[in-house]
Amino acid sequence: MIFVLTPEQREVGAVAQKFLAQELPLPHVRELAEAAESGAAPLAIDDATWSRCADMGWFGLGVPEALGGVGCGPTEEIMLFIELGRQLAPGPFTSTVIAGWISAAAGAEDLAGDLFEGRARAGLQVGEFVLDAEPGGLVVRLDGARAEICRVGELQTVASVDPSVRLARAELGAALATLDDPLVLARAQLLVSAMELGIADAVLTMSIDYAKTRTQFDKPIGTFQAVKHRCADMAMRVHASRAQTMFASFHVDGRAPDAAFQAAAAKIVSTKAAKLNTGDNVQNHGAIGFTVEHDAGLYARRAHMCEFMLGGDATAGSALLEADRHRFETLPAPVEQWFDAART
């Protein structure tokens, strides 16, 4: 497929895809969201399912084994998060994984253990809100090179555009654990980029399937250039997002000098892919895409949540514009390995 993915890296994606398709198919995601909206459940994913995700090592995937994690890197995390995005998995996956990095690196072993083993979840601060936070629970806050885990104080729920994301205003206590690392934001941007890639790719598939089967004027609508070209635009955005997210992950993994630049670029092209593709997907489906029973709207709503995570385009854009130029200093090791393999 792309650059050099090891069989193990592919396996992470395949296992996640299978599990999510079985345990969290979209109709079930809808039920969970409805339960959470009506107040029947605190969050749109139940403890049993969350715990099974933990059993697969998802929350400590990219943390070294010596710190209690699985010992993989950003690329494996991306393979997982593409699938989480594709299946619209509900729950604070991004922020719990980030909280795992922070607590493990900060030596907060008990906290890390709780997160890795699914006993604790962490929400995410986004602007004036927190996503998927519970009263007395945890929240991740990212500010420049500093990442911290805070305890949630009083919490006031507000209506969320995405019903499977619990949105609230909350008071945050002092930091329980802190990580100062210029690349923590970059690595977090890759998680969100990967989810956005999964979303953008899922709606591309949905649009292609519909354009092949829906007929008007006695032809599949995919024969019409207006629809065909819109699908081509969607495919180009997916291609750009995939290439840049993978390429950036190799940079972040190797802590290359331009790692933050590459990850910020991934966030911007992936946000664009998710945002525009989910909108185009509604358009491709016509009126049925505008109905609540169709999944097109769910994808548009989730893309909207992702857009503003981690400071959105404003934060990523500043990192890009701070740089004096595009740098071609190094090629990530997996790219070089690939060429070496292709030579022989």
Place this chain on the structure above:
Amino acid sequence: MREFREEIRTWLSENNPGEPPPLDTVEMREWSATWQRKQYDCGWAGIDWPTEYGGRGLSFLEQIIWFEEYVQAGLPVGHSCFVVALAHAGPTLIARGSDAQKTEYLPPILKGETPWCQGFSEPGSGSDLASLSTRAEIDGDELVVNGQKVWTSYAHLADLQELLVRTDPSAPKHKGITWVVCDMHAPGIEVRPIRTIDGGAHFSEIFYEDVRIPLKNVVGNLNEGWSVAMATLAIERGPAALDYQLGTLRDIDALIDLAKSRDLLRNDELANRLAAVRAEGAALRSMTYLSVSESKSGDAPSPMTTAVRTFWGELQHKVGRLAIDVLGPRSLELETWSEYWLTQFSAGIAGGTKDIQKNIIGERALGLPR
């Protein structure tokens, strides 16, 4: 790889010709020929071309590193009368030419002796290239060509041409085409210049009247030129243009510098658009690596290679328009950036319009019905 990169960097810093080339004239041919010859003499021409034809025989990775350093050194990319020879004709011949053709044509390309041009488009055959009607009839061991080609860059400076002709008018349109090497100095060829909206003088239309071409110049087989042409276009739309693509990233850097010097990043809308094109520039490079890793796997070239070209064209459009918005009313003056803006209008047309390319993406990559 790091040493290879350092070696290139050192060589380029010591041998950078400094002055930019003159545009579109015979002086440009001389400038480019001298510079190409220097690269050849020092072992930097045809880095991934076979050694028996004058190349270095290294992988495309080394070629990429050369392109990256070349662009980082600020050297001119894209506009050269050697682009077709180095980036289309040469790679097509390596893939599809006979041993005799490779021996005859490849070394002079690397030495900067033979600029090539392309003879694909015709007045009646643009996006529908396979409808081309320039005729070639077999007479003994020669083809006799009559017809017209158009939108040919650097025809007035070229010695040779990659020419598509119809050799079997009775066959279905894709089946009767032949890819042949045409001597641009042969009797019966007339080149008439066409000026472009950005002031460029590299375009021409070409008229052929009983032009005789030896049959040995046919690349691939008679009437099988469409597949050779598709190979050429896959190369043209693919990573062969990497130096030119990286040139767009350098243009973006220059534009951001200009915006910074005018204190325009405080304007959120401009800052967002500049950040977006820089991000898409980074993605363009990543997409090219992805295409290369696929194409060099020995698999058929992914139809998404076309998507890289189309993505790049749309990026060029955006950068051109951003240049105007950064300059404001200053862009009324005809200067580098206003000419740049005008040049970018070709980005959705050259090498196949973006409209036809999106059909290709839709039908071949996504499987949508025709």
